[in-house]
Amino acid sequence: MKAIQKTGLGIFLLALLLFNALLFMGQFELSEAQLQEAVKPEHVEVLRQELQPMLGKTYTSSFGFASDFNSYLDNYNEERQRSQQWDRVIWDNYAFALTRAASQGFVENNKLLLLLLTVILGAAGALLNILPKHRAEPAGIKNNGVMFSSNKSRGVVGITIGLYLTAIYVLLYWYPEYIVNWALLVDPLSYALSGGPASQWFLYGTIYTLAILVMGVRMLRKYRGNNYQMIRTASVMFFQLSFAFLIPEILVLLNLPWYDLKNIWPLDYDFFFDYSVASMLGSGSIGLFLFIWGIILIILGVPLFTYFYGKRWYCSWVCGCGGLAETAGDPYRHLSDKSLKAWKVERWMVYPILVIITVITLLTIANYFTEFALLKQSTGVLHQWYGFLIGSAFAGVVGVGFYPLMGNRVWCRYGCPLAAYLGIVQRFKSRFRITTNGGQCISCGNCSTYCEMGIDVRWYAQRGQNIVRASCVGCGICASVCPRGVLKLENGPEQGRITDIPVLTGNESIKVLN
Amino acid sequence: MKETRHTGDFYIRSKGRRIVIIGNGISGITCARHIRKRDSEAHITIISGETEHFFSRTALMYVYMGHMKHEHTKPYEDWFWEKNRLQLVHDWVTSIDFEQKQLQLQQQEPLQYEILILALGSKPNMFGWPGQELQGVQGLYSYQDVQRMNENTASCQRAVVVGGGLIGVEMAEMLLSRKIPVTFLVREERFWQGVLPKEESELGMRHMREHHVDLRLQTELQEILADDSGRVRAVVTRAGEEIPCQFVGLAVGVKPNIDLVRNTELEVNMGILVDQHFATNLPNVFAIGDCAEYRVPLPNRKSVEQVWYTGRMHGETLAHNLTREPVHYNPGPWFNSAKFFDIEYQTYGMVPNEWEEPVQSFYWEHASGKIAFRAVFNGKDKRLHGVNSFGMRLRHEFFDQALKENRTVEEVLVKLQEALFDPEFYEQHNHEMLQAYNRQFNTSLQPEKKKKKGLLAVLGL
Numbered sequence: 001m002k003a004i005q006k007t008g009l010g011i012f013l014l015a016l017l018l019f020n021a022l023l024f025m026g027q028f029e030l031s032e033a034q035l036q037e038a039v040k041p042e043h044v045e046v047l048r049q050e051l052q053p054m055l056g057k058t059y060t061s062s063f064g065f066a067s068d069f070n071s072y073l074d075n076y077n078e079e080r081q082r083s084q085q086w087d088r089v090i091w092d093n094y095a096f097a098l099t100r101a102a103s104q105g106f107v108e109n110n111k112l113l114l115l116l117l118t119v120i121l122g123a124a125g126a127l128l129n130i131l132p133k134h135r136a137e138p139a140g141i142k143n144n145g146v147m148f149s150s151n152k153s154r155g156v157v158g159i160t161i162g163l164y165l166t167a168i169y170v171l172l173y174w175y176p177e178y179i180v181n182w183a184l185l186v187d188p189l190s191y192a193l194s195g196g197p198a199s200q201w202f203l204y205g206t207i208y209t210l211a212i213l214v215m216g217v218r219m220l221r222k223y224r225g226n227n228y229q230m231i232r233t234a235s236v237m238f239f240q241l242s243f244a245f246l247i248p249e250i251l252v253l254l255n256l257p258w259y260d261l262k263n264i265w266p267l268d269y270d271f272f273f274d275y276s277v278a279s280m281l282g283s284g285s286i287g288l289f290l291f292i293w294g295i296i297l298i299i300l301g302v303p304l305f306t307y308f309y310g311k312r313w314y315c316s317w318v319c320g321c322g323g324l325a326e327t328a329g330d331p332y333r334h335l336s337d338k339s340l341k342a343w344k345v346e347r348w349m350v351y352p353i354l355v356i357i358t359v360i361t362l363l364t365i366a367n368y369f370t371e372f373a374l375l376k377q378s379t380g381v382l383h384q385w386y387g388f389l390i391g392s393a394f395a396g397v398v399g400v401g402f403y404p405l406m407g408n409r410v411w412c413r414y415g416c417p418l419a420a421y422l423g424i425v426q427r428f429k430s431r432f433r434i435t436t437n438g439g440q441c442i443s444c445g446n447c448s449t450y451c452e453m454g455i456d457v458r459w460y461a462q463r464g465q466n467i468v469r470a471s472c473v474g475c476g477i478c479a480s481v482c483p484r485g486v487l488k489l490e491n492g493p494e495q496g497r498i499t500d501i502p503v504l505t506g507n508e509s510i511k512v513l514n
Numbered sequence: 515m516k517e518t519r520h521t522g523d524f525y526i527r528s529k530g531r532r533i534v535i536i537g538n539g540i541s542g543i544t545c546a547r548h549i550r551k552r553d554s555e556a557h558i559t560i561i562s563g564e565t566e567h568f569f570s571r572t573a574l575m576y577v578y579m580g581h582m583k584h585e586h587t588k589p590y591e592d593w594f595w596e597k598n599r600l601q602l603v604h605d606w607v608t609s610i611d612f613e614q615k616q617l618q619l620q621q622q623e624p625l626q627y628e629i630l631i632l633a634l635g636s637k638p639n640m641f642g643w644p645g646q647e648l649q650g651v652q653g654l655y656s657y658q659d660v661q662r663m664n665e666n667t668a669s670c671q672r673a674v675v676v677g678g679g680l681i682g683v684e685m686a687e688m689l690l691s692r693k694i695p696v697t698f699l700v701r702e703e704r705f706w707q708g709v710l711p712k713e714e715s716e717l718g719m720r721h722m723r724e725h726h727v728d729l730r731l732q733t734e735l736q737e738i739l740a741d742d743s744g745r746v747r748a749v750v751t752r753a754g755e756e757i758p759c760q761f762v763g764l765a766v767g768v769k770p771n772i773d774l775v776r777n778t779e780l781e782v783n784m785g786i787l788v789d790q791h792f793a794t795n796l797p798n799v800f801a802i803g804d805c806a807e808y809r810v811p812l813p814n815r816k817s818v819e820q821v822w823y824t825g826r827m828h829g830e831t832l833a834h835n836l837t838r839e840p841v842h843y844n845p846g847p848w849f850n851s852a853k854f855f856d857i858e859y860q861t862y863g864m865v866p867n868e869w870e871e872p873v874q875s876f877y878w879e880h881a882s883g884k885i886a887f888r889a890v891f892n893g894k895d896k897r898l899h900g901v902n903s904f905g906m907r908l909r910h911e912f913f914d915q916a917l918k919e920n921r922t923v924e925e926v927l928v929k930l931q932e933a934l935f936d937p938e939f940y941e942q943h944n945h946e947m948l949q950a951y952n953r954q955f956n957t958s959l960q961p962e963k964k965k966k967k968g969l970l971a972v973l974g975l
């Protein structure tokens with residue numbers, strides 16, 4: 001068993017190595033014809049001139065090609081700006097498209113083989129390592145050695161993984177031209193699903209989904225015997241694979257806008273931005289349905305489901321960010337900060353972000369209805385900044401890149417405006433609570449330690465008080481790891497949901513008097 | 515308990531009184547917190563030599579197993595103490611002058627008190643075995659014990675744990691988490707014989723064996739052998755068998771930690787003798803937690819109770835007594851819980867290990883052999899005495915009430931649905947249990963269901 005697991009790990013690491021090595025492989029040579037095809041007609045002439053030295057030149061890596069391209073383009077743009085010729089500046093980002101078009105040679109010619117050797121073999125290796133886990137052990141959650149692990153306890157391995165993930169996110173969001181070779185890999189899959197070439201986002205979606213599936217299998221092994229955890233994990237795996245990955249691609253195949261049916265504003269922050277609305281409304285009756293569906297989720301779905309089940313129905317059963325956190329992020333859940341200070345910071349971040357995106361959205365809508373008389377194009381700037389700071393830097397780079405440093409729910413806890421909205425409903429109008437079992441708590445701290453949202457569960461449990469907190473995503477891990485059966489996630493009558501018990505169940509001395 | 519003097523005459527109520535608590539375990543800390551809640555002026559000082567800050571003793575095993583760091587086992591953040599003006603002194607008290615009301619400390623200046631609360635805890639029993647002082651031989655009680663256990667097991671090939679109780683199983687689980695094979699010596703015929711009925715005990719043993727614990731019943735420790743360097747190399751059983759090992763865990767119970775007050779004017783027996791207000795024989799001196807012994811034990815209870823929950827209730831009650839009209843200590847129905855590797859155990863009320871007519875018992879075990887339930891009751895009027903549950907969580911509130919209201923076993927079983935506390939989507943066994951009861955006692959009870967209202971019932975809520 002051990003041998004198989006080690007082999008699996010070995011295969012995974014080799015696949016990962018090859019995957020990274022790919023970035024340095026292949027050749028890039030841009031022809032005039034390719035240029036013409038990849039850019040808007042009005043830019044062809046300018047770019048042909050500016051990129052003259054590059055055309056027909058063979059580069060041995062995407063780095064060389066893309067950095068030459070960027071510097072030529074920057075030169076050109078700077079000059080236009082200096083001479084105030086604003087209308088001639090090229091704002092479009094062609095780096096990814098051109099690098100893609102220019103690629104040839106090894107990677108371009110062996111996409112399928114390389115896909116097999118990297119992504120698929122990597123996933124297979126990981127599964128080989130994961131599946132035999134806990135085979136010979138009785139069911140039961142084992143967090144043995146978590147605090148001694150270099151990976152899980154901010155050791156060298158953990159920090160390295162954190163840096164690696166962060167770097168990948170930076171490339172993905174801001175320098176996709178450098179990871180063209182990765183996107184090429186999943187081209188065959190993209191053609192099969194949507195009929196088009198793979199963008200960096202398709203690549204991201206593929207890896208993201210695989211991560212949830214493979215690490216989901218790990219969850220299923222780790223929490224075997226715990227039905228709540230098993231069903232919940234199966235749910236996030238399902239929603240990611242179908243709603244977030246397959247269905248949107250199929251929509252594209254049908255010439256409809258890419259749409260993740262379970263993504264809800266304000267997590268889906270650009271839902272009401274002019275370009276999204278235009279794209280939905282421009283797609284016939286199905287587009288209109290998607291638009292109405294999205295609005296129903298916001299005004300009916302969220303409050304209703306949250307009233308009945310707490311925000312967990314979304315955050316730890318459906319959501320994609322939550323899905324990744326609950327699977328790939330599970331090994332890091334204990335790294336969340338439990339201090340009172342962190343709770344304060346949380347409240348000062350997540351609610352303002354909700355306010356900001358609400359204001360931006362309202363402005364956008366108002367602007368739209370006044371036919372851009374209100375704010376002209378300046379909402380676009382707001383969109384860009386929000387997208388950059390919150391959508392990319394926070395949700396992606398910090399949100400996932402920092403898993404091994406700050407835990408797996410940094411984004412959900414401090415940043416996600418939808419979580420804030422769900423949380424307000426959960427706190428003030430919901431049947432959900434975590435019931436504390438009388439006086440059975442021994443203050444051991446397992447619950448607080450493994451709460452990914454940094455809730456000091458023990459604080460409540462040891463006072464016999466139910467846990468009713470806006471941030472609780474209902475993952476149920478606190479209840480799973482409690483060695484004394486003290487916690488139970490429940491939906492029940494609102495009456496008696498929030499308790500304050502001065503003296504714990506079991507001590508009659510004082511009640512007698514009072 | 516017999517009425518004694520009224521505590522009112524018996525302790526100082528002045529404003530800004532100096533209250534000193536020795537021991538920062540659950541009993542001392544609970545008491546301090548509750549005093550502070552109601553007396554904002556008292557000077558409260560808590561002394562402990564073990565650690566500066568309160569931590570959860572029950573979580574020691576998880577620190578060794580790497581589930582948590584020591585930091586995680588502190589129920590309050592470090593700023594909590596200063597904010598609540600609870601002064602912490604990290605030092606050992608070496609002697610108490612009850613006349614002068616003064617404490618001698620090992621490192622720091624002597625301390626004066628007006629009210630002294632002794633919350634000294636316990637220490638592991640040692641039965642004078644030859645070799646018990648060797649390196650690699652230890653009990654498990656304190657923070658330092660876990661540090662020592664880390665060192666002692668750093669290169670251990672095989673370990674022996676002695677003692678058939680809760681701390682013994684915990685030590686076995688700890689060692690196995692680091693892949694150290696464990697031989698578990700139990701003097702009795704079965705595990706935790708003094709507390710568990712036979713079936714429960716067997717369930718526990720099956721599970722331990724499933725975890726590869728080498729369980730040796732009716733096996734007593736005779737002596738511990740040393741190698742040349744003074745480290746343990748083997749144990750010898752009473753039957754003469756030599757079991758090689760590099761670590762010996764002694765888990766044969768605890769006793770009140772009262773060396774500090776032995777041979778003083780404070781009256782002690784096994785523990786520090788207290789009345790029902792936790793007052794000792796000396797005015798302004800109180801004792802709570804593991805180290806206290808009731809002069810007159812409550813009905814059906816032991817005179818020394820060494821569990822977390824009683825320590826907490828002692829603290830709550832004494833704090834009440836020192837700030838309000840004194841009340842008698844009056845714990846409700848007994849409850850306790852533990853975990854044997856993966857199987858949780860809860861108990862409510864009194865379930866003895868053996869019983870006689872008219873007491874009767876109903877026992878149900880799931881086909882997996884890992885889930886079980888026992889109810890012990892009076893055979894004549896069916897009044898419930900207590901329940902044990904294994905691998906199944908039950909609601910404390912439900913049984914607390916059922917026991918206080920003298921419910922019958924049958925009333926409880928038909929309503930058991932309300933008591934189930936397992937996570938959602940777990941298989942529920944209450945119907946199966948009721949059927950088993952019907953078969954065993956020739957009844958035809960039907961489960962009672964809580965009625966749900968229209969929409970919620972439709973939605974399955």
Ligand SMILES: Cc1cc2nc3c(=O)[nH]c(=O)nc-3n(C[C@H](O)[C@H](O)[C@H](O)COP(=O)(O)OP(=O)(O)OC[C@H]3O[C@@H](n4cnc5c(N)ncnc54)[C@H](O)[C@@H]3O)c2cc1C
Nearest residue numbers: 537539540541562563564606607634635803804820821822
């Ligand atoms: C490994 C282990 C697991 C346990 N698990 C459970 C469980 O699951 N459930 C349960 O109910 N109970 C459990 N117990 C028992 C429970 O922990 C004790 O009953 C409880 O901690 C006793 O609390 P206390 O406040 O009376 O004393 P303690 O927690 O022992 O505190 C006493 C403190 O006083 C200090 N002290 C003593 N003398 C001096 C001195 N002279 N100077 C300065 N300081 C001094 C000690 O160092 C200690 O820190 C467990 C015990 C152990 C050891």
Ligand code: SF4
Nearest residue numbers: 441442444445447482
């Ligand atoms: S894990 Fe359970 S026993 Fe431990 S502190 Fe939390 S609620 Fe209490």
Ligand code: SF4
Nearest residue numbers: 451472473475476478
């Ligand atoms: S309180 Fe419990 S259920 Fe809620 S987020 Fe924390 S661990 Fe999950």
